[in-house]
Amino acid sequence: MTLLRTPTALLGFAILFALALVALLAPLLFPADPLSIAGPALLRPFQDASLPLGTDRLGRDVLAELVHGARTSLLVGLAAAATSIIIGSVVGTLAGFLGGILDEVLMRVTDAFQTVPGFLLALAFVSVVGPSLPVVVFAIALGAWTGPARVARAEVLSIRERDYVAGARAIGMHPLKIAFREVLPNALPPVLALSSVIVAAAVLTEAALSFLGLGDPNRITWGGMIAEGRTILRFAPYLSIIPGIALVLTVLGVYLAGEGVVEASAARKVRA
Template identity: 45%
Template sequence: MSVSAETSSPAALAVAPQASPRKQERLKRGLRKLVRSKTGLIGAVLLLLIVGVALFAPWIAPHSPGKTNVSVKLLPPMWMSEGTAMYPLGTDNLGRDLLSRLVYGSRVSLIVGLCSVALSGLIGLVLGLLSGFYGGWIDHLIMRVVDAFLAIPTILFMLLIMSILGPGLGTLIFVIGITGWVSYARMVRSEVLSIRERDYVRSSRAVGARNLRILFVHILPNVFSSFIVISTLNVAGVIISEASLSFMGLGIQPPDVSWGGMLSEGRQYLATSWWVATFPGIAITITVLAIIFLGDWLRDTLDPKLK
């Protein structure tokens, strides 16, 4: 009776909530590191601004992104001699406001980036866990599929599938997602091969823990930090892939707006109306750099090999 009373006492039960303060302390420590990291802080601020612009696009954009007005086509930015404050960044060959199209184009880039990375990351995480943990013929089969994907240039594979399925937002997310899982699978597999031989995993096996419990309770949390880092960095690559496919006419189709599509439309006016293609290129560059800066900070913070 005395043992039962001791274990059910408030002092004993107070031990359980200690995990929450530890998480809060880790979060505070991570935020302090972010503030001290100039590139990480710049990346976080820029990315928050881009996400805010995408979320509040209808209230930020001064015009409808698809509204045409040929009487003001190829109007220069407002600081040039023929520019006007009504179109701060000028207009394109159909008289559409470039600022409004850039604002709405941020939505497409972020949606494609996040959804494609989520799809490819999920596929790669599952296959990497299975390959590294079980080994044998499962590992051999998955690695041969990985070798087959690596043997084909990714952009050619994307072009082939897009030409078969046709362009569109859903198709673009699917194509980038199923072609980008290889890097996740290889990274997760290498981590699992190391972790599965550690003492706590062997101890779990010795006491009769099931494979699924070992996999998801003991191994997955230890590879998740590396998975988050590579996912963040891959968002930048996906945005570039989306822009490349849209530039070639196989990505986002009108009336939807994408930065790659804007680049494609403005390339023929570079000599006379440089702003039509320059501003979408700047938007892509800033977004990619922001994600890379934030990804580098995450790597320095979460990767145990760098601590």
């Protein structure tokens, strides 16, 4: 297992495994409502064993908020990555396999989306539609599907002339069936390699939207915790520092895991 012998991948997956475990066990670790008052306001970290990370200005448990916030960050990151890869793969496959006018139209649409920064697109979409978790996920995917679309198109262009594709055409298989049953599965690996970058960007974008007050108001988010702490940053900096560290660790873990997978794939190709 080359992947297990890559230190970068091991560290990245260890961080992600720990975060995923914490997120999954959040209802068991902190079954009470994390937004309920748990103690005196602005209790500093490590002053009370029952509240190890202290409380915010309303007396809510910072550790409980942090753990439940991990669920939101990971959910948004994974859901946005899956949505953008699905949209991008479909668009790229149709453009690359069918070609012609459809290819031109889809690629010009892709160019149009790429001209707008992903965060600004997500910001505008959420501002118009309204903040909720599905809306945030779709808004982030709107700015992230173009990369998978271009990679999928390039792969499909190189695959569509292969012998097994010609054989499928010869037996009368429908073009769309050939595209999505025969071609797309072989074009997916390079597209999936983008998932780590998309997840990391999605986590940061969700935090930024929550920081601006455009996250799901019914969910605890790390961006919202940072935004709440900034109003009293001089007196209680830990309220922003703690979720900020969690955010950095999450993005670092995703990045290291993705880099490790790339290194392992490159090592396998060299040996082959």
